[in-house]
Amino acid sequence: MRDTYDAVVIGGGPAGLNGALMLARSRRSVLVVDAGEPRNAPADAVHGLFALDGTPPAELRARGRAEVERYGGHVTTGSVVGVTPGFTVTLADGRRIGARRLLVTTGLTDVLPDIGGLRERWGRDAVHCPYCHGWEVRDRAIGVLATSPMGIHQAMMFRQLSDDVVLFTADPPTGEQAVELRARGIRVVPGEVAALEIADDRITGVRLKDGTVVPRDAVAVATYLRARVDFLEPLGLKAVPHPGGFGEHIPAAPDGQTDVPGVWVAGNVTDLTAQVGASAAAGALAGARINGDLIAEETRQAVAAAS
Known part of the structure; x- marks a missing residue:
């Protein structure tokens, strides 16, 4: 692991891993931090996912992790307990990691x-x-x-x-x-x-x-759906009631960008009803947007350095 990454992805489900895959394939340094507590852990298989219907959730995540790592991305097990402006991500075991951008894909909890x-x-x-x-x-x-x-x-x-x-x-x-x-x-x-x-x-x-x-x-x-985002409160991001009245989420633009510059969200943390395929697609879009945002920043810096 490095001390600082272009992007830290918090959450290693379909949205997080697909976002990390897009970033790693764009030659970005990326770290996925996953607590290992997926919402679909009780299920025997993932369904409704093109070409992968019936795949056990654990197998799908393992394959996703391997793909991210094949392109140079890093994946670690850990729980994020805090994020400070800037961004510094603090894990429960005391590790502190710097990030230029954040992609939050921690999903939600079914309150039964x-x-x-x-x-x-x-x-x-x-x-x-x-x-x-x-x-x-x-x-x-x-x-x-x-x-x-x-x-x-x-x-x-x-x-x-x-x-x-x-x-x-x-x-x-x-x-x-x-x-x-x-x-x-x-x-x-x-x-x-x-x-x-x-x-x-x-x-x-x-x-x-x-x-x-x-x-x-x-x-x-139907359960009450609650986004797992307490650690984002220091950034001014807090889950709010969903307009449908069945849960709490982080509102975001269609590409996952939040009101806090540099922070994107994807998957169930923002779209409470997204299935695995939709979450993965949202993660891919957010990853691409983060790469584009970093390119724009680096271009501004290059222009300033050359003038």
């Missing part, structure tokens, strides 16, 4: 509702995204837990994958929404969900707080 058994089954037969895991629960008896405003939307999406979808909600919909649910054959069960029934390492039902158990084979639930 307080429902017994949900965390144990998360990423298996308790899922959130119909595109990431919907095929894997197709044709099962699916329960959609409406713990957020996304509940009805999720019910409609998972109805595309199964004829047997039940919406569990403490606030039964009325009016047009109720008509639409009935028309699609989605049953509504009123009441608050207490826990998932689990037997033989699988979900067997949804238990309400009144004790009622509705047999189900899988559940879908």
